[in-house]
Amino acid sequence: MANEKVCVTGASGFLASWLVKRLLEEGYHVIGTVRDPGARERLELKKAAQGAFDDIVQGCHGVFHVAAAVTLSYKDDPQTEIVDPCLLGTLNVLDACKRSTTVKRVVCTSSVTAVRVRNDFKPDDVLDESVWSSPDCCRAKQWIDHAGYVHLDDVAQAHLLAYTNPKASGRYVCSAINMSAIELASFTSKRYPKHKIASTDEIEVRWPANFKGFSSRKLQDDLGIQFKSLEQMFDDCVESLERKGLLHASNASVACMASKISTIVMIEALWVRLH
Ligand SMILES: NC(=O)c1ccc[n+]([C@@H]2O[C@H](COP(=O)([O-])OP(=O)(O)OC[C@H]3O[C@@H](n4cnc5c(N)ncnc54)[C@H](OP(=O)(O)O)[C@@H]3O)[C@@H](O)[C@H]2O)c1
Structure with a gap:
């Protein structure tokens, strides 16, 4: 615009x-x-x-x-x-x-911590915009491990859609892929064998069995976002870290993979006033 x-x-x-x-x-x-x-x-x-x-x-x-x-x-x-x-x-x-x-419009960004901090999830629960974290669990620091990932270009795109789409309203979970830390370690070690990735038995698991993860259905169905693939997300991230000299075959770990990737983001589109 x-x-x-x-x-x-x-x-x-x-x-x-x-x-x-x-x-x-x-x-x-x-x-x-x-x-x-x-x-x-x-x-x-x-x-x-x-x-x-x-x-x-x-x-x-x-x-x-x-x-x-x-x-x-x-x-x-x-x-x-x-x-x-x-x-x-x-x-x-x-x-x-x-x-x-x-x-005309305000778009607020926050973390999926607004959703995931509860201790009463059932294995088949899907975490979407209808779920709110419990203040008591926040104080007690009870939450499930991060389980979703999204390309930063898609996060920026989601903000733009929440701003430009006249129908955008309320909360949006922005999460492209649900993955446990073990699945992430397994994927990255196979795809980037030259880098030293933490082995799956070094990773603490707090992901409940059958956990379905976070849903971005609303963002996809109502605002039409099309997320980049898992491969593109991590290829762009690794390429960006390598280009900046931040990833070396000798000392890289899965924990370094922060550039170009975000964990799940909550976005809220608010109408302020029509002018
Ligand atoms: N990074 C992620 O993967 C991720 C994932 C999910 C959700 N989020 C959410 O996205 C939002 C931004 O996160 P981010 O990772 O981009 O954080 P960030 O890199 O730390 O950026 C936040 C910015 O806010 C400003 N700031 C910090 N404390 C402030 C204060 N007391 N008053 C005013 N401004 C202050 C700082 O800018 P100045 O110092 O220049 O003022 C800082 O650069 C947060 O709501 C976060 O929960 C992030």
């Missing part, structure tokens, strides 16, 4: 930087917020600070809220170090969008 202006929060992040690239390729004018601004062209980078979002989103047609305090560890208190910044940051952005006279 040429000449449309959109805002992406947390634009320097892993997911958001791929989304920004995709939006620029599609002709959008992108305003990215980062806490430490740097270079620009058809990309404007603005300082993200509390109270700054009214001016930033005014004039934008859409907002992709991707910024989040993403960390696997905390110093003292997860509430003040992770939960509060994410929650208050999101409310801050949504309030600014509500006050703006131009924003």
